Amino acid sequence: MRAREAVDCALSGANGLLSGFRALDLTNADGYVCGKVLAALGVDVWKVERPGGDPGRYRGPFIGGEPDPDKGIYWHVFNTDKKSVTLNLETVKGRDIFLRMAVSADFVIESFPPGYLDRLGIGYSALKAVNPRIILTSITPFGQNTSRSGHRGGELICSALGGVMDNIGDPDRAPLVEPTESCIYHAGVAAATGTVLAHYGREMSGQGEHVDVSIQEVAVTRSAANLVLWDFDKRSVQRMGPFTRFGTTKVRTIWKLKDGFVNWTMFAGVLGARANAALSRWMDEVGMDNPLREVKDWKTLDLPSVPKEQLDRWEAAIAEFFLGRTKEEIRTEGSRRKISATVLDGPDDLLANPQLHDREFWMEMDYPEWGMKLPMPRYFFLSNETENFTRRRAPFIGEHNEEIYRNQLGLSGEELKALQQEGVI
Amino acid sequence: MNKIKDKKLLEGVKVFDFGWALAGGYTTKLLGDHGATVVKAESTVHIDFARTNRMVSVSSRTNPDDKPFYSYYNTSKLGFGINLKHPRAKEVIARFYQWADVVFENFSPGKLDELGFGYEFAKSIKPDIIMCHVSIYGQSGRMSNQPGTDGTGSSAAAHRLLTGWPERYPVPPSNIFYGDMLVPLFAVTSIVAALDYRRRTGKGQEIDCSMFEALAQKAAPTVVDLAGNGNLQSRNGNRVAYAAPHGAYPCRGEDRWCAIAVYSDEEWKALCEAMGNPDWCRDPRFDTLEGRKSGEDLLDERISRWTREWEADRLMDFLQSRGIAAGVIQTARDLVDADPVLRERNYLVPVDHPVLGPFRHPRPPFLLSGHEPSMAPSPGLGEHTFHVCTEILGMTDEEFIELDQEGVFV
Numbered sequence: 001m002r003a004r005e006a007v008d009c010a011l012s013g014a015n016g017l018l019s020g021f022r023a024l025d026l027t028n029a030d031g032y033v034c035g036k037v038l039a040a041l042g043v044d045v046w047k048v049e050r051p052g053g054d055p056g057r058y059r060g061p062f063i064g065g066e067p068d069p070d071k072g073i074y075w076h077v078f079n080t081d082k083k084s085v086t087l088n089l090e091t092v093k094g095r096d097i098f099l100r101m102a103v104s105a106d107f108v109i110e111s112f113p114p115g116y117l118d119r120l121g122i123g124y125s126a127l128k129a130v131n132p133r134i135i136l137t138s139i140t141p142f143g144q145n146t147s148r149s150g151h152r153g154g155e156l157i158c159s160a161l162g163g164v165m166d167n168i169g170d171p172d173r174a175p176l177v178e179p180t181e182s183c184i185y186h187a188g189v190a191a192a193t194g195t196v197l198a199h200y201g202r203e204m205s206g207q208g209e210h211v212d213v214s215i216q217e218v219a220v221t222r223s224a225a226n227l228v229l230w231d232f233d234k235r236s237v238q239r240m241g242p243f244t245r246f247g248t249t250k251v252r253t254i255w256k257l258k259d260g261f262v263n264w265t266m267f268a269g270v271l272g273a274r275a276n277a278a279l280s281r282w283m284d285e286v287g288m289d290n291p292l293r294e295v296k297d298w299k300t301l302d303l304p305s306v307p308k309e310q311l312d313r314w315e316a317a318i319a320e321f322f323l324g325r326t327k328e329e330i331r332t333e334g335s336r337r338k339i340s341a342t343v344l345d346g347p348d349d350l351l352a353n354p355q356l357h358d359r360e361f362w363m364e365m366d367y368p369e370w371g372m373k374l375p376m377p378r379y380f381f382l383s384n385e386t387e388n389f390t391r392r393r394a395p396f397i398g399e400h401n402e403e404i405y406r407n408q409l410g411l412s413g414e415e416l417k418a419l420q421q422e423g424v425i
Numbered sequence: 426m427n428k429i430k431d432k433k434l435l436e437g438v439k440v441f442d443f444g445w446a447l448a449g450g451y452t453t454k455l456l457g458d459h460g461a462t463v464v465k466a467e468s469t470v471h472i473d474f475a476r477t478n479r480m481v482s483v484s485s486r487t488n489p490d491d492k493p494f495y496s497y498y499n500t501s502k503l504g505f506g507i508n509l510k511h512p513r514a515k516e517v518i519a520r521f522y523q524w525a526d527v528v529f530e531n532f533s534p535g536k537l538d539e540l541g542f543g544y545e546f547a548k549s550i551k552p553d554i555i556m557c558h559v560s561i562y563g564q565s566g567r568m569s570n571q572p573g574t575d576g577t578g579s580s581a582a583a584h585r586l587l588t589g590w591p592e593r594y595p596v597p598p599s600n601i602f603y604g605d606m607l608v609p610l611f612a613v614t615s616i617v618a619a620l621d622y623r624r625r626t627g628k629g630q631e632i633d634c635s636m637f638e639a640l641a642q643k644a645a646p647t648v649v650d651l652a653g654n655g656n657l658q659s660r661n662g663n664r665v666a667y668a669a670p671h672g673a674y675p676c677r678g679e680d681r682w683c684a685i686a687v688y689s690d691e692e693w694k695a696l697c698e699a700m701g702n703p704d705w706c707r708d709p710r711f712d713t714l715e716g717r718k719s720g721e722d723l724l725d726e727r728i729s730r731w732t733r734e735w736e737a738d739r740l741m742d743f744l745q746s747r748g749i750a751a752g753v754i755q756t757a758r759d760l761v762d763a764d765p766v767l768r769e770r771n772y773l774v775p776v777d778h779p780v781l782g783p784f785r786h787p788r789p790p791f792l793l794s795g796h797e798p799s800m801a802p803s804p805g806l807g808e809h810t811f812h813v814c815t816e817i818l819g820m821t822d823e824e825f826i827e828l829d830q831e832g833v834f835v
Binding site for chain 1: 435455494498567573583601615618630645646649652654658749752764794
């Protein structure tokens with residue numbers, strides 16, 4: 001059931017892998033992704049924001065261009081399906097209300113500086129006291145209780161300390177961060193994994209636990225090849241521009257096309273044999289003087305034993321070949337020939353991507369308040385038995401105060417008004 | 426904290442694993458490290474290419490069991506050598522499907538069906554089986570059969586085009602991954618959630634994780650910016666819309682750098698103070714983010730002049746003590762030999778490997794207060810074939826020998 005019916009069916013009755021569970025999401029921009037993954041799985045996620053709105057709402061760019069906490073693009077992408085209530089946790093009443101919410105919640109997700117919730121008296125031990133089944137997931141730059149716990153983080157800093165930037169960029173310039181908050185995203189997904197594992201354990205034992213995710217540490221998982229190199233051989237690989245290291249060889253990976261760029265790597269042996277042979281054949285057919293013909297058997301090609309002079313000749317010929325091709329040729333003819341080259345697509349290509357179209361990856365999210373529809377990803381993964389889909393736009397500030405405070409927590413109109421006047425909600 | 430020591434988190438969960446390469450290896454490693462029993466099907470004819478990666482000097486061309494990089498991604502598994510194309514492989518696989526809660530695979534889409542071991546076959550043997558596929562583009566759609574690696578997903582999902590300096594080539598990472606480390610987390614999340622779903626409903630399912638789509642989710646803000654504002658984002662070095670200064674600044678020593686990120690006007694004032702309030706800081710246009718963005722070249726040049734006098738570590742600590750986000754661009758050496766936080770959190774754990782001896786392995790990337798993962802060394806190729814056939818499937822020695830002589834096991 002991978003087509004439109006699945007969505008329709010899901011709209012009528014929630015059938016996600018974790019439908020029926022509830023999470024309280026206290027995170028700022030460092031932690032939205034975890035709650036978004038849980039929400040896609042069907043968890044009812046309440047985004048608990050300070051009055052005035054979560055600080056991450058102020059991150060630009062904004063829909064329409066002008067700063068507006070209800071229109072932050074980052075906010076809107078990573079808070080779909082969540083409900084928003086405002087609550088001031090720095091007041092006694094606010095904390096009381098939060099603990100009342102925690103009694104019936106299954107998860108709490110937070111990304112405050114370590115120790116902050118404990119200082120307010122609503123840390124893991126307080127949560128456990130009101131609800132021993134609760135799982136608290138903390139997403140912070142360097143983890144709980146470490147010598148850098150007080151340090152400021154964020155994407156750039158965690159990427160730097162995680163060993164990622166050291167590996168990206170041109171050798172004659174500064175190291176580079178990856179685009180679109182890659183460390184934050186990766187860590188948010190890792191937090192969701194830890195949370196779901198803890199959930200499985202809790203359903204078995206009846207006991208919740210504290211899941212502690214360090215954004216830096218998740219970034220380090222990507223550096224594993226460098227850890228091995230240093231640990232065993234005391235060697236390291238720094239940034240090398242458009243080249244990649246594969247095994248022990250440095251090979252060009254990004255090539256210029258007539259109208260863009262393409263990713264193509266010569267992998268040695270069985271792994272690359274078919275694609276290398278296919279590229280060589282294509283080079284022959286366009287009538288090039290093709291030095292790749294020097295290779296008799298691609299399956300047994302051992303790149304480390306190819307002399308540098310020969311590799312350089314191959315590289316020059318491949319560069320010349322790609323420079324004569326267009327993105328469209330790579331997408332059609334290159335795919336047909338299975339040369340294993342991938343055009344470097346941009347955001348425009350992503351929206352038009354035929355594969356994503358076939359799988360109905362993008363949905364048109366309706367924003368009636370602005371008279372707009374915007375593309376949003378519909379799922380993280382597909383399943384034949386459950387519908388783990390995005391359905392609702394991200395909430396405006398306090399959009400669900402009434403629904404949650406009155407209907408779920410049973411507060412009266414007067415109580416609500418009083419709390420508003422006291423600045424609690 | 427009180428660990429629930431008597432029981433591993435996934436104890437009793439049984440996984441039959443066709444996974445290979447990094448994404449496949451890492452998915453089931455995470456399950457195994459948390460207590461699942463993982464039987465990894467491997468063969469000498471279709472070898473996991475992490476077993477051929479000779480990036481370090483201890484690794485030979487002949488021994489498939491001396492690759493530390495393979496070991497990282499294959500702890501806590503049983504090695505089962507089977508020739509999947511043997512006519513009698515199917516009866517053995519059928520018995521493992523009968524045993525398993527979860528079947529995992531990351532062949533090219535369609536390959537498992539071609540071998541005769543796809544979801545329909547699995548379901549016919551075990552109606553509530555959970556089967557999880559990982560691939561580059563997903564199991565359906567016109568590009569599903571396109572081959573690929575980590576770089577394929579990154580390139581298709583706008584990750585690579587947006588990395589680099591505006592006037593130069595986009596750049597890939599030299600020796601690190603993204604999709605290969607990301608998509609396993611979705612696979613594990615969905616598998617474990619599916620186990621809980623099965624517990625509640627009695628139903629299994631077939632799960633389809635695409636590396637490309639996992640990465641496309643990350644790029645969604647750029648797509649929304651384009652669709653909503655007509656703004657096509659492109660690579661821009663270390664610069665972002667919401668912070669300035671925001672970059673890597675040179676420090677003393679050879680190729681040493683410190684990243685600095687200033688998100689608010691208050692932090693900007695703190696940075697000026699840290700630099701000793703030089704005259705150029707008093708330019709009023711720098712008082713706002715908008716102004717700092719408009720003068721970012723000048724800002725970066727001036728800050729670089731100041732940072733050059735500092736040791737990177739000392740600069741990080743100095744700026745952090747003043748509430749400014751700063752971090753050393755750490756090298757692999759820094760991570761392995763020096764980083765205090767990775768040590769405090771026991772990120773690298775010694776595991777005694779039968780061929781390579783004891784060496785440090787990265788543990789799963791989250792800490793659970795109630796459960797500790799444990800990593801058993803990665804298996805040799807086919808190391809546990811006899812064990813899994815006799816102990817798990819209950820084959821008699823005679824049955825095993827007969828199949829072995831026919832060449833089912835490799």
